[in-house]
Amino acid sequence: MATPATRRQFLQAVGVTGGAGTLYSTMGALGLAPAAQAAPPFHAPRESDFTLTGRARKSVLILGGGIAGLATAYELGKAGYRVRILEARQRPGGRNWTVRGGTTETDLDGHTQRAAFAPGQYLNAGPARIAQHMVTLDYCRELGVPIEIFGNQNADGYYYNENVGALSGTAIRHRTAKADVYGYVSELLAKATDQGALDGYLTADDKERLLAFLRNFGAIGPRVTENPAASWRYTGSNRRGYLVDPGAGLEAGTPNLPPYALSDVIASGVGQYLSFEFGWDQAMLMFQPVGGMDRIPYALERAVGRGSITYGAQVSSITNTTAGVEVVYTGPDGSSKVATADFCVCTIPPQVLVNIPSNLTQAVKDALAYAVPVSTGKIGLQYGRRWWEREENIYAGITNTNMDLSTIWYPSYGYHGAKGVLVGYYNFGANADLYAALTPPSGRRGPSRRA
Ligand SMILES: Cc1cc2nc3c(=O)[nH]c(=O)nc-3n(C[C@H](O)[C@H](O)[C@H](O)COP(=O)(O)OP(=O)(O)OC[C@H]3O[C@@H](n4cnc5c(N)ncnc54)[C@H](O)[C@@H]3O)c2cc1C
The missing domain is CATH 3.50.50.60 (FAD/NAD(P)-binding domain)
Structure with a gap:
């Protein structure tokens, strides 16, 4: 460099090439401009903020x-x-609104229902889950309402669809559906990538990186030299779960294989449920107040x-x-x-x-x-035995189905207790209208109680 630039010349050059924003940032970095001020943290109004003097x-x-x-x-x-x-x-x-034993409600048609849940059991008839970004949690903190985790997704929960081809009427665990859907999608995308179908969108480096990702994401096999059909195969893995669980000694477990056929997985529609947890306000972890919403x-x-x-x-x-x-x-x-x-x-x-x-x-x-x-409907079913935990190893979470009941929810509280309240259905729109038109059973056993 023949002549060292002065600070002024240097800043002029930055301003000419980078514009005012870059110039201002550079001045900030050199200590010549006040650093950008972060927005003050939000706090709710307090009495002193609004003193109405006089x-x-x-x-x-x-x-x-x-x-x-x-x-x-x-x-x-x-x-x-x-x-x-x-x-x-x-x-x-x-x-x-939380329904407990003794809660009474008379609907617009004049039917009165009385819940007969045992002490400590309840149904959140309205809202039930709170996302971590919601201000609701700030109110819980401020008001001293204790919270606990709400299980919105559960790898061991089931999906169950009818009239969807070969997998109709098959209860499929969330983890099994996820393994097969991610596996097959990865295989197809890897094949398309490796066989040049995406060359207009990906560089050679992009392709290798994507293939490395897909191998892991879908648990798929490697490239087989000069055999495109045998490359990147999804043949299932222990992500699907086990027929015999791993145990002590030489018992390595028997994975639940082979996977369902590609065409059957697509026809089953279980893949549609997987994107639910990507939602801004549905992703785990989610929370609920201890003892009812x-x-x-x-x-x-x-x-x-x-x-x-x-x-x-x-x-x-x-x-x-x-x-x-x-x-x-x-x-x-x-x-x-x-x-x-x-x-x-x-x-x-x-x-x-x-x-x-x-x-x-x-x-x-x-x-x-x-x-x-928009209509929505829920029913609380009290069971004298938490069979979903004892026999199915399901602790909280949701089962989706294409039947008119739409979803079944397992309680996110009272684990290992004597009783439990399932949300027997939580449905929407036309399905909810269909159920709402039914007359609740009269007499002692209202619809919110099952022995
Ligand atoms: C089944 C269901 C599930 C949901 N799940 C979730 C969830 O998991 N998470 C979540 O964040 N949100 C959920 N929501 C949404 C959430 O419940 C609502 O956004 C929230 O409760 C609305 O509160 P609000 O005070 O605006 O209305 P409301 O709770 O409807 O309050 C309005 C009040 O006005 C009163 N009122 C009506 N008419 C009159 C009148 N003429 N005179 C005087 N008072 C009157 C009503 O009695 C009521 O108390 C769910 C809603 C439903 C129905």
Whole structure:
């Protein structure tokens, strides 16, 4: 270098070639510009953040005591507002509802069901699983609600499909389905790669790296020189499970081989279930509150203060006024009452709110009408013996099926206990409508109880 560059010349050159962003980063690295500031960590409002000095505390009516209404009341209460919740039911939580022994529910057709689960047994009739990124877990931490792992996927759970070819009616373990689907997909992709079908997309190095990955991913065989058909074969492995488990001494175990035929695996449809766990909000690990999902709304109820919630209050009209808001509701005693406040936060679900008279703008009403409810159904079956653990070695997790019951859930609590509650079905849409149209059995043995 003939002449050493000055700092100014150096920065000019960086700016010309790399642009302003690069220039600024370089200046930062040289200590000539303030380093990029990380966003301050989020924290929920606290009372001191909203000190209403010299003014009366504003009042807020919150319509609906589901998790949205309760969380709103909790946060606004912390911020210094006077809050009041109007909730139509006699309990907090809304869709967040845990059914235990003695829980009674009368449906819209007038059928009353009473759960007869044993002490400690329960069914989360609404939400049941919480993903690690959800703010719900932050509330559990803040409110002291203990959590435990919810088994959303289980290698030992079963898949079971009907009318799908040779594997119809075969209970296939998740691990077996995964081994065969990944194995065959790997074999096919490896063959296509090695035989040049993807040369337009992959360099020679890419191809070798991909082949190395697929050998491991699918547990497939190696390239067989000058024999493309015999190369990269999937012939199964102990990933499928064992017919005889490995034991002591010379007992190495008998793997569950051979794999199902490629065509039968594709026809069976089990591969479709595997992508479920890739979902943003369905991937393990997932969590549940110890003792039932409704531990969260009851903790919020305590934090908000029972006196701030009116249960049995069904809102029948909402009017924005010049002074604030006026809400008419039917009180617990059946009489019509009026509540007023400076502000209102309405958490009544849109498909319900759209039918409540209000002076909301037409644009808002149109938006509310856009939301279409989707049916879903669940049943809790109590067994006197946890046969899924004792005979099938299944501890938590979900069985998928293409039958109208859709899914069966094994409980993620009470392992090795005397009894257990299975979610006997959790289905959606047309299947849920089909089941909902059935009349619950009358008499002592309601649908939420099995001996
Ligand atoms: C079967 C099922 C499974 C689910 N699984 C999960 C899951 O695993 N994980 C997850 O994160 N989410 C899950 N969800 C979604 C989750 O339950 C909801 O997103 C959440 O509970 C909605 O809370 P919310 O407060 O907005 O509504 P809601 O819980 O519906 O609360 C609305 C409240 O308004 C009240 N109300 C209605 N009309 C009136 C009226 N006229 N006057 C006064 N009060 C009224 C209702 O009684 C209710 O308490 C599931 C939902 C269902 C149904």
